[in-house]
Amino acid sequence: MQKRKLGRGVAVVGAGMSKFGMFKDKDSKYLFFEGFKECLESVDKGIDPADIQAMWLGNFTNDFFVHQGHWGPIIADLIGLAPRPVTRTEGACAASTLALKDAAYSIASGMYDIVLAGGVEEMSKCSTAEATEGLALAGSPYESQLGFTFPGVFATISTAYFNKYGATHEDLENITIKSHNNGRLNPKAQFNVSIRDIMNSRIERARKKGEPVPTWKDEKEALRDPKFNPPVAWPMYLYDCCPISDGGSCVILVAEEIAKRFTDNPIYIIGLGQGSGRALHDCPTLTSLEANKNAAKEAYGMSGLTPKDIQFSEVHDCFSMAELIHMEDLGFFKEGTAFKAVNEGYTKLDGPMPINTSGGLKCKGHPVGATGTAQIYEVWEQLRGEAGPRQIPNKNLRFGASQNLGGTGGTCTLTILERR
Amino acid sequence: MEERLFNDISFKQFLNEEKLMGSRCKKCGALYFPPRPICVKCYSSEMEWVEMSGKGKLAAYNYTYVGPPAVIAEGYDRQHPYCAGVVEMEEGLRAVARIEGVDLTNPESPKIGMPLKVAFRHLGEGENAKTLLAFEPL
Secondary structure, three states, X not given: OOOOOOOOOEEEEEEEEOOOEOOOOOOHHHHHXXXXXXXXXXXXXXXXXXXXXXXXXXXXXHHHHHOOOOHHXXXXXXXXXXXXXXXXXXXXXOHHHHHXXXXXXXXXXOOOOEEEEEEEEOOOOOOHHHHHHHHHOOOOHHHHOOOOOHHHHHHHHXXXXXXXXXXXXXXXXXXXXXXXXXXXXXXXXXXXXOHHHHHHHHHHHHHHHOOOOOOOOOHHHHXXXXXXXXXXXXXXXXXXXXXXXXXXXXXXXXXXXXXXXXXXXXEEEEEEEEEEOOOHHHOOOOOOOHHHHHHHHHHHHHHOOOHHHOOEEEOOOOEHHHHHHHHHHXXXXXXXXXXXXXXXXXXXXXXXXXXXXXXXHHHHOOXXXXXXXXXXXXXXXXXXXXXXXXXXXXXXXXEEEEEEEEOOOOEEEEEEEEEO | OOOOOOOHHHHHHHHHOOOOEEEEEOOOOOEEOOOOOOOOOOOOOOEEEEEOOOEEEEEEEEEEOOOOHHHHOOOOEOOEOEEEEEXXXXXXXXXXXXXXXXXXXXXXXXXXXXXXXXXXXXXXOHHHOEEEEEEEEO
């Protein structure tokens, strides 16, 4: 295990995120403002924004979805940070965890004491085909040139996993149902409704319109109805896939020795890990992401923890299948067994290892560049006991984690946070 | 053929010529598909071209119903999916490819492990000509 540590400790003292969703009337700048506003307000003892010394901004698609590059200074100017430095990080859907990591390093190095790390993305104003093509730009060119989409890559991984371990699509349905049950409790989520809620509203709508009323007996039956849940890239169906979203998020990081100036409940960054992966044809196996394993090795090594110490985690469930792979790669469950743990309720909000209490990307939404720091926002809320109706019942939360993925595994990160 | 650069441009030119080419390190013998210009095992850049047999087995696949614009232009849509997958080639390397000649109305019909052989699907003409790497049942 690697034992590299930060040169000095880093704490999160504020976190905020916009509501995620598809917004006609909100652009990327406005969404970042919403997250920034909440972030400032979340600092218990207050903070003067003039004291923020530098900023890191994660953003992936602005150049081709919004046709505007160089987004860092524009966002820095928006929040009054100019002329202080801003650096834009690009790690596809892991962009803002890279921002967080470099921001933390800037404090650890002794260069700065108070910095902002965040991310923003505006994706909903282009067509599904354009969005699919744009996101696939973060995949391997060998794959995208053949027409592999992101759902297509994870669908391909699914068939390999099913074949190797005997799992079926039914196992993935339990992930979707769990995500929606959590997302229902998250006011920031794009889909804050359960599958049952969606079924009921479809039934209601059919009744009102005088159309044939669906007769699903439970959620799984609805999820197997192609009208309710059409295939996107078999075996990934619509409800296996996260939506296209707009949103912004950010966190304020400070040097550990001054953290109590801002709050009596800082959350400490104790593990930062990252890895890079190869194209699908070059992966050692088709059922695991080596970038994840490297990220885990770094983050566990830095924190001195093992997977058993992690009490809950956000993982990058861009697709239901991805949630299974991540839980195994990070060591929460043995390879080939995570689907059984899901079926037994281990990963539910009140289970022994809650996963994606926010509703995950599936329900919270996935404005790609904003996702990493929005995951940190969830872990921060849970560790501070501020997650409201979706608060994990365990009163002794100390260690939470957040795993972020870029592309189809080209970049993976693991961040471990601690409440002391 | 030995004079071509070990890169994706050459790889695609070979596909246009219906050749499935990888590179081999002259120093340690490591084999790469698609070709690499430098051996990532011994870091020699003395490479040579190797033609793959084009035989393999299906390792994983998907049926894509919502494709990007370039594939929609080929005529695929929600009612007409295409199959793409990973092939375990007999040389021990994997290739990503379109999987053709399978029942596109039934995504459960292809069997993992089924034997496949290479097929080259030529699209476009003149300067827009390109060749998709495809495999089909043997």
